[in-house]
Amino acid sequence: MPIISAPHAFNERQLYVDLEPIFGHSLYLKCEGFNFAGSIKLKAAVEMVEAAEKDGLLTPDSVLVESSSGNLGVALSMIAASKGYRFLCVTDSRCNLSTRLLMEALGGEVHVIADLDANGGFLGARINYVRALCSSDDRYVWLSQYTNPGNWRAHYRTTAQEIARQFPQLDVLFVGAGTTGTLMGCARYFRKWHRPVRIVAVDTVGSVAFGGEPGRRLIPGLGMSMRPPLLDESYVDEVIQVEEADTIRACHRLAGHGFLFGGSTGTVVSGAMEWLAQHETPGLTAVAIAPDLGERYLDTVYQTTWIKDVYGDQILDSEAVAAGPREAEPMPRRPARRRNP
Numbered sequence: 158m159p160i161i162s163a164p165h166a167f168n169e170r171q172l173y174v175d176l177e178p179i180f181g182h183s184l185y186l187k188c189e190g191f192n193f194a195g196s197i198k199l200k201a202a203v204e205m206v207e208a209a210e211k212d213g214l215l216t217p218d219s220v221l222v223e224s225s226s227g228n229l230g231v232a233l234s235m236i237a238a239s240k241g242y243r244f245l246c247v248t249d250s251r252c253n254l255s256t257r258l259l260m261e262a263l264g265g266e267v268h269v270i271a272d273l274d275a276n277g278g279f280l281g282a283r284i285n286y287v288r289a290l291c292s293s294d295d296r297y298v299w300l301s302q303y304t305n306p307g308n309w310r311a312h313y314r315t316t317a318q319e320i321a322r323q324f325p326q327l328d329v330l331f332v333g334a335g336t337t338g339t340l341m342g343c344a345r346y347f348r349k350w351h352r353p354v355r356i357v358a359v360d361t362v363g364s365v366a367f368g369g370e371p372g373r374r375l376i377p378g379l380g381m382s383m384r385p386p387l388l389d390e391s392y393v394d395e396v397i398q399v400e401e402a403d404t405i406r407a408c409h410r411l412a413g414h415g416f417l418f419g420g421s422t423g424t425v426v427s428g429a430m431e432w433l434a435q436h437e438t439p440g441l442t443a444v445a446i447a448p449d450l451g452e453r454y455l456d457t458v459y460q461t462t463w464i465k466d467v468y469g470d471q472i473l474d475s476e477a478v479a480a481g482p483r484e485a486e487p488m489p490r491r492p493a494r495r496r497n498p
């Protein structure tokens with residue numbers, strides 16, 4: 158019986174959903190939403206805060222500040238409350254209402270940016286805002302998830318090793334890409350492993366993380382409006398881009414079987430299923446990572462009016478949901494990369 162005295166001391170690390178009965182291809186989905194912050198971002202938050210404490214950057218009157226589309230903000234609100242720091246989250250209008258309310262319930266302060274940057278995202282504007290805060294008062298401490306090596310190191314030390322322990326015959330790993338902390342931590346770990354693992358990054362159409370064209374993206378978590386500073390593409394074997402409409406369909410297909418996952422899980426599952434359909438290889442051991450659960454998306458991904466307004470009336474036709482993802486888009490202008498040609 159685990160008994161804890163700090164909220165970040167609990168994190169379910171070994172829960173997988175077998176998706177074969179739902180999608181017809183063998184894929185084990187690692188669930189990262191079962192902790193008090195509700196997402197995989199707890200791991201990066203703990204690693205970055207503890208590193209800052211070790212480096213003497215945090216004092217009792219420090220105010221942690223971070224740009225986040227939500228989940229890291231929730232994790233930092235929780236850790237800050239537990240450790241007695243103040244926390245300010247700079248987010249944007251794509252952040253779910255429930256996520257914002259969660260941060261506030263945990264004592265975090267939330268500033269919402271409404272101006273798009275040149276790439277059609279909010280990231281540049283959010284980062285400029287954080288920089289201005291930090292230069293206005295030296296009590297602000299910016300952990301900077303986009304550049305902080307603690308972000309990928311958290312997954313090198315935890316997520317990757319958890320998967321390795323459960324799947325010693327792992328062949329392919331599908332990881333959604335936001336800051337690419339999860340992707341780079343896992344990719345670096347498996348590069349040195351006892352057998353080759355194909356690392357497939359899953360991104361959203363409209364993200365420029367891997368060089369695609371900028372476009373509208375409404376589901377938070379995955380995708381970037383700049384190249385992620387942590388990304389080293391030499392560790393990534395392939396990149397798949399998924400349309401948000403396919404993300405929604407995958408989420409609803411999972412929900413139709415009682416599994417309510419977050420939007421980015423729909424993206425990763427959609428991309429992974431398309432990849433598995435194209436690479437019919439019997440006996441392949443494939444794992445994907447589900448960053449969070451669905452409750453934060455009830456007013457978007459799981460709200461029929463919102464979905465139809467944004468993606469059109471046909472999106473949730475039962476045939477479309479049952480058929481699963483349409484062909485996922487390979488990255489334009491570039492063939493799939495192979496590590497060992």
Ligand SMILES: Cc1ncc(COP(=O)(O)O)c(C=O)c1O
Binds near residue numbers: 333378449
């Ligand atoms: C729901 C969700 N999915 C995926 C990601 C991407 O993870 P990473 O930043 O490690 O690439 C995030 C990051 O915030 C997230 O909140």
